Amino acid sequence: MTGNTTQKQAEPSKLALNIMHFGRSLRSAGLPIGTGKIIDAVRAVELAGFRSSDDFYWALHGIFVSRPEHELIFSQGFHIFWRRPELLGKLLQTGLLSPPPPANKKSAGSRRLSDALGLRNFGSSLLDSEQRQAYTGASSTEVFRTMDFEKMSVKEITEAEKIIKGLPLPIPERKTRHLIPSHKGPLVDLRSTLRANLRTGSAMLQLKYRKAKKRAIPLVVICDISGSMAKYSRLLLHFTHALTKKRERVHSFVFGTRLTNITRFLIARDVDVALESAQAVIRDWSGGTRIATCLRMFNIHWSRRVLSQGAVVILISDGLDRDPSVGLGEEMERIQKSCRRLIWLNPLLRYSEFEPRALGVKAMLPHVDEFRPVHNLASMAALAEALAANDFVAGREPKHRDGSYG
Secondary structure, three states: OHHHHHHHHHHHHHHHHHHHHHHHHHHHOOOOOOHHHHHHHHHHHHHHOOOOHHHHHHHHHHHHOOOOOHHHHHHHHHHHHOOOHHHHHHHHHOOOOOOOOOOOOOOHHHHHHHHHOOOOOOOOOOOOHHHHHHHHOOOHHHHHHOOOHHHOOHHHHHHHHHHHHOOOOOOOEEEEEEEEEEOOOOEEOHHHHHHHHHHHOOOOOOOOEEEEEEEEOOEEEEEEOOHHHHHHHHHHHHHHHHHHHHOOOEEEEEEOOOEEEOOOOOOOOOHHHHHHHHHHHOOOOOOOOOHHHHHHHHHHHOHHHHOOOOOEEEEEOOOOOOOOOOOHHHHHHHHHHHOOEEEEEOHHHHOOOOOOOOHHHHHHHHHOOEEEOOOOHHHHHHHHHHHOOHHHHHOOOOEOOOOOEO
16 A cells, blocks of 8 residues: 555656656747746646646646747647657556647757757758768858758757857948047148147157048847747847947847837847847737838937938848838838948848749838848858948948938
C-alpha cells in the first residue's frame, strides 16, 4: 500500500519536471517565461485536471501565452515537445494524455522551436541536399550569408545577430556652416591670427586657419513590425541598434497600426535589454498594417524635428497596407521632399519574380530613391556599404517648399 502511494506521488513530480523543461524550452525560443510562470503552470494543471491533450494544452496556454505573437510559438512548441516518445510514453501509460494531433507541415518557426527544444532530429531540414553539402564544404560561409532570415534556426539567428553587431558601419559625414580651428585649412582665421601675434609681438605673422566642421548625417529608421514582417523585424532592429551605437543622431520608429518612437530605448548598450524595453511600450507588434496612417503621424509630429538637417530615411516594410488608398503616395512624397535620401528596404525583393502589384507598393515606389532587398546578411552588408558611399553622402538635398532643391 505504501509502495503504491509513493508511486502515485512520484508521477505528478515527473509531470512537473516535464512542464518545467517545457517552460524553459519556450523561454529559449523567445517567450518571457520565468520561474513564477512555471510554478503557476504546474499548479494550474494540478488544480484544473484534464482528460485530454486539449485540456492540458489550454491549461498551459493560459499561463505561458501573454501576447498574441506568442501564440504560434507556444502552439508549435507544445506539439513538438509533447510528441517526444520518451516523454509521451510515460504520460500515456498513466492515462494523463491522449495522443496529440498529427504534425502539420513543417515551417521555419518549427525549425527554430525544434532547436530550442533540443530535438536534433526533428523533421527534415529546410535546406535541400545541395545546400546541406554546401554547409559542410568550403562555401558554408557564403551559404549562411545568403540564407533567408525566415529559414534560420535559433542558433543561426543568434550567430546572425553577432555578425550584424560586428558589421563595419563607416559613418558618412557632411560639412556644416560652423567653422572650427585647424592647422591647415582653406580659410584664414583673421581674428585668431591677430590675437596670436599681439601676444608674441613677432614681426612675422603666423597665420591661423579654420575649416568647416563635419558632422554625421542624421539617420531615421522607420521599421514595419506588423505580422507580415514579424520574421524579419527583430533582426532588422538589431541592425538599427548597431547603427545607434556607432553613430550619432539616429532616430528609430516602429509601426504596425500606430507609430512608436523607440529611439530612447535603443540607446541601451545591451541589445536584448534595448529590445525588451521597446517591446514593453509597443502595443501593435505582429498585428495589422496601416502604413499611410503611420506615415501621416510621422509627418505631422516628427518630420520637422528629425528631418530638418538633411537626414537619410530608411523605410523597412513589405508595402502590404490595409488601407493603401488613403493618401499613402502623398505621405511618401512629403517624406521624400523633406529628406536627403529615402531608401526602401523590402524583404519581398528576395523573390526574383517580384512585381509591384499591391496597391501599397504601387503608391510608394515612385517616391523612393533606392529600392533594396533586406532578407539576409548579404543584403545587410550591402546596405552598410551603401550608407558609407561617397555618392550617398552627396545625396539629394531636400526640396524647399517651392519645389526646388538646395
